[in-house]
Amino acid sequence: MTARRAGLVACTTCCKVHHPGEATCLRCGSPLHSRDPAGLQNVWAWWIAGLIMYIPANIYPMLRTASLGHETQNTIIGGVFELIAYNSYGVALIVFIASVIIPVGKFVAIAFLALSINRASILSARARLHLYEVVEFIGRWSMLDVFVVAILSALVQFEFVANVHPGIAAVSFALSVAFTMLSAQSFDPRLIWDTDEADPT
Amino acid sequence: MSEDLKPADMDVTPPSRSPWRNLSLVWVVPVLALLISLMVAWKAYSDRGVLIEISFDNAAGVTAGETTLRYREVTIGTVEKVGFSDDLKTVEVAVRVQKEVAPFINETAQFWVVRPEVSAEGVSGLSTVLSGVYIDSSWENTGAPAVDSFVGLESRPLIDLNEKGTRITLRVSGGKVISGGVPIFYRGIRVGRTETPRLNKAGSAVLIDAMIEAPYDKYLTTATRFWDTSGFAVSLGAAGLKLDVGSFATLISGGVSFNTFFSGGAPVTPGQVYELYNDEDTARENAFSRVSSRTLTVATIFQEGVSGLSPGAALNFKGLKIGEVDTLSAFVSDDSETPQVNQLVTFKVDPDLMGLPEGATTEEALDFIGQAVKGGVRARLNKASLLTSSLIVELVEIENAAPAVFDREAEPYPMIPSVETDLPDLNATMEGVMERINGLKIEELIARATGMMASIEAIASSEKVRAAPGEIVGLIEDARALVAGEAMQALPGDLRGVIEELRGTIAKANTENLVEQLVATLKRAEEAADSLYTAADDVPAVVAELRQVAAKVAGLKAEELLDAATGLMNSANALIDTDGARELPPALASALVEVRDLLGDLREGEAVRNVNVALSSAKDAAVSVETAVAGLPGVVNRLEGIVTEAEALIATYGARSDFNAETLAMLREVRTTARSIAALVRTLERSPNSILFGK
Structure with missing residues (x-):
């Protein structure tokens, strides 16, 4: 009902x-x-935008750190590998999960949900609803990286001694996260049940 | 569910089948995102810049992605890759250069890795200690096409390519070597720096390229001299101890200074080679230009030995060096009967140093030398210094020089006439002086001098000595008056006049045929002459005695002085009173009277026989008279001697009143004698003929 x-x-x-x-x-x-008249259009639109922004977010440096005139630039993955190189496996894992696994997982999850609307799914409607809830909840936490960059950029401004500037990737990543969140929000979970109804069990 | 809640007719708009018509506005977002991403990507690609490759021998500290490439301290690129060349001999560094800058990087570009460097001149590249090295670059904006492959330098090039100035080369023949990067000073202002020294091809000299920055390079001429101001110099010379210290930097790392000591240098071209002298004095002395293009060669010939003269010895003109000896050679001259070895010396002369106006030609310089030679200038050997045996040649003005010309057409070179120098004598004299100085008994001399001073003081302080001078002066004046008397001095001349008259008379007698009585007359004349002779002979004896007495007196001791002096006076008186002395004038007079009588007889008589015999006899007589008379000046001289001795005596004994009186008496006697002689002379003078003719 x-x-x-x-x-x-x-x-x-x-x-x-x-x-x-x-x-x-x-x-x-x-x-x-x-039902949303635009249907899944918005979901896909935001999803594509988010995916587009996710590419430069990984190619370009996230953080430009200048310490005593020695400047380093790190991409997300590069930073993870560097942390591993410094044996900071825990931090590397957190960064990797927050910056790679979660966004990628969101893309996959939203795409799965959107695609599963009009066809039979391997997952039950209830499971998909849970998936959607998880995606929507966890989406904001992807901003962890962006927050770290923002806080560092704001706090670490010691001129020559140490200097942190956000890179293009930071903006891209933030946009990507925002777009995926919008994408997830655009998804009307009621559609899950429409299919469920149409396919009476 | 209640009944009244009937399902209403659903107003459900089915999703449109046309995707275009129902396209949501949200699609703008991914499209924009895509566009922006593409734009960013394209911009990144297009801004990527140009990749250039630089090969270094040593790329220590160069890291891919971090090391930057800078130009004038502005980052223009980043190292993208660090790898090796195929044979692993060099490090290939690929640098992504900003595309705005890349077109300007041409073949003149130099790249070097900047590392921290601490030197005496300061600290450079300090920022690289913390930030890591970077690659610096420099190139000339010549507009040449861009190049993308370079060979990097080991270290910072010492000369900035964009610096304006003149590049020169310094040549160091010996001594210490200046290191690279040493500052160059002009009057204390830093105007350039040296590059790394290198050897010339033969390995015989060190060449140092250097850059003189504009606008200071305008002070460079071919007459400029460079010298080393490294460290400090201590020299001990005639001017005393001299300590030269440059700036602190030059004390540690060295320095080079230059100056132009004389005018006339030509403008320099880049690459001009200068000699680097050890110090300023050497540079100044060596102002003779090795690089002058207008050096002229002249020569001179020395007959004397030139040992000690060597090529390079100075040629001085009025004390200034104007050239140097070039070659020495010997040749045998065959224009005289005895072959003589001549030394041909050739000189290189710099017209600039002769003070000729700037740009004087060789011809003008030769004219100048020609004029100088006309004015008496000759080449002469001289000692380089008092203590060494080396020689130099100097052009000196010889007064009353033998006429000579500057032979401009001479072979092989224009020839300057030379004069001999008294060089060997100089040597001998020097040696003699040295020996004498060695042989002097200085201590003894001083002792004697001290003793003498004491004696003089004792004598001078005695009252007697103080009283003496006045009297002595009076005495001497008297004596002088006597001797200087006109009569005394006129005596010989007068006597000669008498003889002349006598001869004239004899000649007259000859003509008057007075020969007959001549034999007898001559006999008598002979007798008269004999007596006259004897009388005259006595005078020297008197004088001799006087002298002996004087000598005796001089030998007496102080106690006997008075007695001896008195005795002397007595003796003198006695001597003067002797018959011989007193009768001298009468004897003369009588002799003359006899002669007069004889001649009177002759005149009156007619003795003309045996004229020849008589004549010769008369001549003999005249000779006798002359001899006798010749003794008179001797008498006068002896009298004068007596007076002198008396003076000496008086000077010895001081003012003893008795002695003085005696002396004066004696002198009075002497004077009387002299007066007698003078009277006789005057008589003869007044009427010489009277002796002969009795009138």
């Missing part, structure tokens, strides 16, 4: 349930749609 099947439309903004026929929410004035 869904709202759609019950002939009701819930406002996605304030959750007031309306009778069909209302174009806008009587309480908050948001447009009412039983």
Whole structure:
């Protein structure tokens, strides 16, 4: 049983349930749609944008560290390898998970969810909903790297002695994360159940 | 679910089948993202710059991705790759250079790795201690096409290619070697620096390239001299102890200075080679230009030996060096009967050093020398210094020099006339002087001098000595007056006049045929002459006695002085009083009277026979008279001697009143004698003929 099947439309903004026929929410004035008219378009659009931004985020240096006139530039992966070289396996693991595994996992998860809307899925609707919830929850934590860069850039400004500047990758990465978050938000989890209904079990 | 909640008719808009019509605005975002990404990628690619390759022997500290390439301290690129050449002999460094800069990097470009360097002149490249090395570059913006493969330098080039100035080469023949990077000073201002020294091809000299920065390079001429100011120099000479210390930097790392000591140098061209002298004095002395293109060669011939003269010895003109000896050779001259070995010496002369105006030609210089030779200038050997045996040649002005010309057409070179020098004598004299100085008994001399001084003081302080001078002066004046008397001096002349008259008379007698009585007359004349002779003979005896007495007196001791002096005076008186002395004038007079009588007889008589015999006899007589008279000056001289001795005597004994009186008495006697002689002379003078003719 869904709202759609019950002939009701819930406002996605304030959750007031309306009778069909209302174009806008009587309480908050948001447009009412039983399902997002753009459908999966937005999800894919944000997803592609995020993926595009993720490429330079990995190619270009994330951090430019100048210490006593000695300047080093590190990409995300480069930084991970450097940390490994310094035997900081724990930190390397955190950075690797936060900056590589999570974003990549999000791309894969969102793509999987979006693709599984109109066809049979190996996962149950409930499992997919959990997946979606995890993606949405964990998405913000991908910003960990960006935060580190931002804080370092703000705090470590000791002129000649030590200097940290964000690289192009930092911006790219932040955008990439933002786009994937938007992508995840654009995904209407109700669609999961539509398929479920259409395919009665 | 309640009944009234009927499912309403769903107003569900089915998803449009046309993707274009229902395209969401959100698609703008990925498109923008893609565009931006592509733009960034394309920009990164297009800005990537140009890859150049530099090969280094040693690329210590160069790291790919970190080491930067700088030009004028601005980063223009980054090392992208560090690898080896195929044979592993050099390190190939690939550098990504900004594409704005890359077109200017041409074949003149120099690359070197900057490392920290501490030297006496300061610390450089300190920033690289912490930041790591970087590659520095320098090139001339000649507009030449860009090149992308270079060979890097081991260290910073000492001369910046963009510096304006003149590159020169210093030549060091011996002594210490200047290291690279040494500052060059002009009047104490730093105007350049040297590059790394290198050997010339033969390995006989060290060449050091150097850069004189503009605008100071305008002070360079071919007449410029360079010298080493490294460290400090201590010299001990006639001027005393001299200590030369340059700046602190030159004390440690060395330095080079230059100056132009004389005018007339030509402008230099890049690459001009200069000799580097050991110190300023040498440079100044060596102002003779080895590089002068207008050196002229002259020669001279010395008859004397030239041992000690060597090529390179100075040719001085009025004390200034104007050239140096070039060659020495000997040849035998065959224009005289006895072959003589001549020394041909040739000189290199620098017209600039003769003070000729700038740009004087060789011809003008030869003219100048020609004029100088006309004015008496000759070449002469001289000692280089008092203590060495080496010689130099000097052009000196000889007064009243034998006429000579500057032979400009001579072979092989124009010939300057030479004069002999008294060089060997100089040697001998020097040796003699040295020996004499050695032989002097200085101590003894001083002892004697001290004794003498004491004696003089004792004598001078005695009262007697103080009283003496006045009297002595009076005495001497008297004596002088006597001797200087006109009559005394005129005596010989007068006597000669008498003889002349006598001869004239005899000649007259000859003509008057007075020969007959001549034999008898002559006999008598002979007798008269004999007596006259004897009388005259006595005078020297008197004088001799006087002298003996004087000598005796001189030998007496102080106690006997008075007695001896008195005795002397007495003796003198006695002597003067002797018949011989007193009768001298009367004897003369009587002799003359006799002669006069004889001649009177002759005149009156007619004795003309035996004229020849008479004549010869008369001659003999005249000779006798002359001899007798010749004794008179002797008498006068002896009298003078007596006076002198008396003076000496008086000087010895001082002012004893008795002695003085005696002396004066004696002198009075002497004077009387002299007066007698003078009277006789005057008589003869007044009427010489009277002796002969009795009138």
